Amino acid sequence: MNAASIPSPTDGMDSVSAAAQASRVAASALRWASACAVAMAALLLLAVALASIDRTGAEPQSLPSASAALDFDLAVLREIAGRSLAADGSDDTLRRLWAQRPSWRLAPAMANQRQLVSMRDAWSASVADRSRFRNAARGVADALWLLLAGLAIALAAAAGSGALQERIRFARKASPRRARLALVAVTVVTVVLPLLPLLDAGLFYDRTRSLGAGPFAALFVAAFAGAMSGASARALFAPPAQVEHLSALRGRPALRTAARLCALDATRWIAPLVPALAAAAVFACAKADQDPALRTRPSGLGALIRAATQEVSAADRLSSAALAAGALVVLWYLGHRFVLETRSALSAAGSAR
DSSP states (O other): GGGGGGGOTTHHHHHHHHHHHHHHHHHHHHHHHHHHHHHHHHHHHHHHHTEEEEEEBOOOOOOHHHHHHHHHHEEEEEEEHHHHHTTSSSTHHHHHHHTTTTOOOOOOOOBBBBBEEEEEHHHHSSSSOOOHHHHHHHHHHHHHHOOOHHHHHHHHHHHHHHEEEEEEHHHHOOOOOHHHHHHHHHHHHIGGGGGGGGGGGHHHOOTTTTOTTTTHHHHHHGGGGGHHHHHHHHHHHHHHHHHHHHHHHSSSSHHHHHHHHHHHHHHHHGGGHHHHHHHHHHHHHHHHHHOOOOOOOOHHHHHHHHHHOOOHHHHHHHHHHHHHHHHHHHHHHHHHHHHHHHHHHHSSSSOOO
């Protein structure tokens, strides 16, 4: 019996590690899906609470016709002016008729009467086809995929830059000049180019231009606030030191480990930028909604914001604005939870903090 046939406690560690990684990814996906359900339920609860207040106005009082009263007054005044108001007895009949003219006044303003409605009516008003909640939910769904795609692109850029940096560093001894040129090329592609669309003022102020709601919009969200460029720059110029030591032990570049550690470091750096990226996703959807060249369905949040600016009652405007704000909070929460669950899936401990 030779040493190779003796079983070792470390045999099968690769399969165990892969299974553990798969279980962490599945747990993170399940937790994020649960967070989506809870967030949408909270948004629905807000819509039901706003719809539970009835703002119907008081019934208007029936008043005489304004045109009839004005016609009568004009006829009497014309006759009195013709006979001269200075005479004492000639216009007594007209004066008595003037004193008995019908009274008319403007209708009083309809006062809003706020009262609670039944839960059944509030639920029906919230889940109707053209309700505010449907617009808010559709707006969250439209902007959420842009936000998640932007975050995924930024994290993937960090992982790819980390792997390329380790490969360039490992090949620097053999060909320093080629390594420097490769580093410059990667820097231009992953750091400089994503910032160029942000310097185009027409993209922000021209109402007839937009990036649509496809891959270019997702790249815009990823580059907004320097998320993609910053994550790539950290992976290229400040990579984790553990990767270099592991590559030295193996004698070859540890590309997979470099990509994972750089993406893990990018989750910590990108997490505070999630609100800005969520706003960029809503902005991209609004620009696509305003672009006449695109024949897409109206943006849900755009319709909700337009309703908030066009409502006659201040209470209705506040209700639409509150639901739009709730949709933005839901969008921010789901994006932030996505970053945390990605960190949990990539980390060795598997905890989302």
